[in-house]
Amino acid sequence: MSAAEAQIELQGIERVFHLGDSVVHALAGIDLRIDAGEYIAVMGPSGSGKSTLLNMLGLLDRPDAGHYRLEGRDVTTLSPDEQAQVRSQRIGFVFQSFHLVPRLTAAENIALPMVLAGLPARQREQRVRQALQGFGLADRAGHRPDELSGGQRQRVAIARATIMQPALLLADEPTGNLDRATGDEVVRLLEQLNAGGVTLLVVTHDAALGARARRRLLMEDGAIRHDQLKQDGAFADAHA
Amino acid sequence: MRTRDLLAFAVGAARGNRVRTALLMLAMAIGVAAVVTLTALGDGARRYVVREFSAIGSNLVIVLPGRTETGGINPGSFVSSTPRDLTVDDALALLRAPGVQRVAPLVVGTSELSVGGKLREGMVVGTTAEYIEVRQSKMAQGQFLPSEDWNRGSMVMVIGAKLRAELFPNEPALGRFVRVGDRRFRVIGVLASTGSGLGMNTDELAIVPVSLAQAMFNTNTLFRILVEARNRDAIEPVKRQVAQVIQQRHDGEEDVTVITQDAMLATFDKLLRTLTMGVAGIAAISLAVAGILVMNVMLVSVAQRRSEIGLLKALGASGGTIRAAFLVEAAMLSAAGALFGYALGLAGAAVIRALYPTFPAYPPDWAVLAGLATALFTGVLFGVLPARNAARLDPVTALARR
Numbered sequence: 087m088s089a090a091e092a093q094i095e096l097q098g099i100e101r102v103f104h105l106g107d108s109v110v111h112a113l114a115g116i117d118l119r120i121d122a123g124e125y126i127a128v129m130g131p132s133g134s135g136k137s138t139l140l141n142m143l144g145l146l147d148r149p150d151a152g153h154y155r156l157e158g159r160d161v162t163t164l165s166p167d168e169q170a171q172v173r174s175q176r177i178g179f180v181f182q183s184f185h186l187v188p189r190l191t192a193a194e195n196i197a198l199p200m201v202l203a204g205l206p207a208r209q210r211e212q213r214v215r216q217a218l219q220g221f222g223l224a225d226r227a228g229h230r231p232d233e234l235s236g237g238q239r240q241r242v243a244i245a246r247a248t249i250m251q252p253a254l255l256l257a258d259e260p261t262g263n264l265d266r267a268t269g270d271e272v273v274r275l276l277e278q279l280n281a282g283g284v285t286l287l288v289v290t291h292d293a294a295l296g297a298r299a300r301r302r303l304l305m306e307d308g309a310i311r312h313d314q315l316k317q318d319g320a321f322a323d324a325h326a
Numbered sequence: 327m328r329t330r331d332l333l334a335f336a337v338g339a340a341r342g343n344r345v346r347t348a349l350l351m352l353a354m355a356i357g358v359a360a361v362v363t364l365t366a367l368g369d370g371a372r373r374y375v376v377r378e379f380s381a382i383g384s385n386l387v388i389v390l391p392g393r394t395e396t397g398g399i400n401p402g403s404f405v406s407s408t409p410r411d412l413t414v415d416d417a418l419a420l421l422r423a424p425g426v427q428r429v430a431p432l433v434v435g436t437s438e439l440s441v442g443g444k445l446r447e448g449m450v451v452g453t454t455a456e457y458i459e460v461r462q463s464k465m466a467q468g469q470f471l472p473s474e475d476w477n478r479g480s481m482v483m484v485i486g487a488k489l490r491a492e493l494f495p496n497e498p499a500l501g502r503f504v505r506v507g508d509r510r511f512r513v514i515g516v517l518a519s520t521g522s523g524l525g526m527n528t529d530e531l532a533i534v535p536v537s538l539a540q541a542m543f544n545t546n547t548l549f550r551i552l553v554e555a556r557n558r559d560a561i562e563p564v565k566r567q568v569a570q571v572i573q574q575r576h577d578g579e580e581d582v583t584v585i586t587q588d589a590m591l592a593t594f595d596k597l598l599r600t601l602t603m604g605v606a607g608i609a610a611i612s613l614a615v616a617g618i619l620v621m622n623v624m625l626v627s628v629a630q631r632r633s634e635i636g637l638l639k640a641l642g643a644s645g646g647t648i649r650a651a652f653l654v655e656a657a658m659l660s661a662a663g664a665l666f667g668y669a670l671g672l673a674g675a676a677v678i679r680a681l682y683p684t685f686p687a688y689p690p691d692w693a694v695l696a697g698l699a700t701a702l703f704t705g706v707l708f709g710v711l712p713a714r715n716a717a718r719l720d721p722v723t724a725l726a727r728r
Contacts, residue, residue: 146639146725171642171644173639173640173642174642175642179640179641181725185636185637185640185725187634188342189342198638201328201331202327202647203642204327206328250642
């Protein structure tokens with residue numbers, strides 16, 4: 087383990103859901119260290135806690151116990167508004183179902199995080215233009231989501247997730263609603279961003295997608311069963 | 327989030343669901359239109375009454391002997407004697423006041439009237455030819471008292487409609503004689519039936535020249551002096567002039583009371599203003615109802631846009647930003663609806679004016695302002711709860727639902 091400070095550090099994270107009388111440990115004592123620029127796939131069966139872990143990392147959910155340090159700062163104790171600020175500046179989300187605002191055009195959807203952050207219009211326009219160019223959407227700027235293909239929609243969503251230049255990109259089944267070819271295209275796009283220095287964490291069922299990551303977390307019953315690093319094209323448990 | 331972006335976002339959201347937006351604006355519009363139209367009716371009634379009143383001799387100033395105002399007790403109260411009486415010369419003197427158009431002195435008393443063998447107790451009024459003009463009464467038959475020297479009257483009489491019917495049933499009254507005390511008066515006119523006025527039923531009056539009435543009642547004082555000002559604006563000056571003239575003639579003693587019909591008019595004015603405000607209050611209830619509708623629609627909107635709200639939170643929107651977005655939307659829709667309703671209300675008032683040209687149905691400014699302000703206020707007030715709900719939404723569950 088490197089002596090330098092990790093980008094993400096989870097210590098004893100617990101998340102408990104009460105469903106009627108039964109108690110579900112969605113996350114049971116998670117300890118995790120992620121360094122800047124890592125490419126991680128989180129895998130596991132449904133209900134294993136993958137999405138809860140993602141929401142926790144994205145500050146959409148609060149742990150019932152434990153500590154989450156992001157870039158050396160304990161973010162579990164922040165107020166909701168401070169957490170929103172962190173989400174705005176440091177974290178990008180990509181969802182399985184894209185979550186584009188249907189009444190806004192592609193360009194407006196991409197600009198949304200900057201609008202919410204209160205950036206001046208001129209700066210927004212410039213960045214959106216660059217993003218549209220970079221993601222091959224230049225001729226789709228004025229189209230609404232229902233006029234775009236699935237791949238285009240996800241590219242818009244990724245452009246939106248990265249427009250604020252976050253340090254951490256969280257993707258929940260980013261290819262789940264796409265065919266194989268478009269899915270590959272989207273994954274390559276995400277990997278390009280990762281190559282540019284963004285930490286990429288992908289939650290997926292897809293073994294092929296999971297195999298592309300450099301590090302793989304296998305979850306089961308709210309715990310990380312295996313934390314594997316790719317060595318010579320094969321995964322091996324990191325702390326075996 | 328910048329204000330301009332906030333507004334643009336709200337506009338976009340409003341345009342995203344046109345049916346919802348239209349319904350909400352319509353509710354507000356109906357509320358404001360109700361306020362504007364109903365107050366236009368109320369205030370129109372007020373203007374109508376005031377105008378009609380002004381047409382029937384509202385330029386009247388009435389002089390009564392004695393002071394009715396209380397000034398407390400001072401040493402003068404014990405020294406000063408009973409007030410001087412009003413005389414015919416006082417009335418004549420008033421004619422010299424610049425704002426005065428006409429003057430009619432008034433003496434009132436009861437006496438026995440007899441025609442042939444019939445006797446009747448009746449009210450006898452002594453006055454002059456000007457009386458009919460000042461009171462704007464009308465003749466049914468014959469003519470009113472002739473213009474002549476106020477101190478020397480002819481033995482003629484004008485009687486009210488009811489008196490005529492009782493004294494001369496089934497026979498012409500003009501030219502007949504009526505005995506009052508030991509004098510005989512020739513009937514030269516019959517007043518048109520009007521009902522009561524100034525506390526006297528003119529239908530039962532027997533009107534004779536003022537000097538004869540004074541002689542009959544053995545007095546040289548007057549009961550009232552009716553003064554007609556040249557126009558409405560002259561009423562207040564005339565009131566002052568009259569008091570001044572009488573005061574000069576009464577050795578500097580201000581011993582008369584001068585009242586105006588304007589005071590009465592002011593009462594009506596106040597009454598109808600209050601009525602209009604009441605009507606506005608009733609109409610304002612519809613604004614409250616519209617406010618509740620705003621709340622309902624916005625609550626449904628929050629439920630419908632859960633995933634959008636979750637997304638905004640994921641993208642870094644604070645609770646405050648989301649609250650502001652929904653509040654601005656509610657306020658904007660309310661304001662737009664209110665303006666639309668204002669136009670609708672003005673149109674309604676215009677329709678009323680077109681149907682009844684004599685009825686000045688214009689909404690008063692205060693009602694328009696109050697209506698618009700209330701609409702905006704209720705819109706924002708009832709937008710608070712939905713906006714708070716939106717801001718408190720848990721992003722995880724909001725995003726999970728599709």
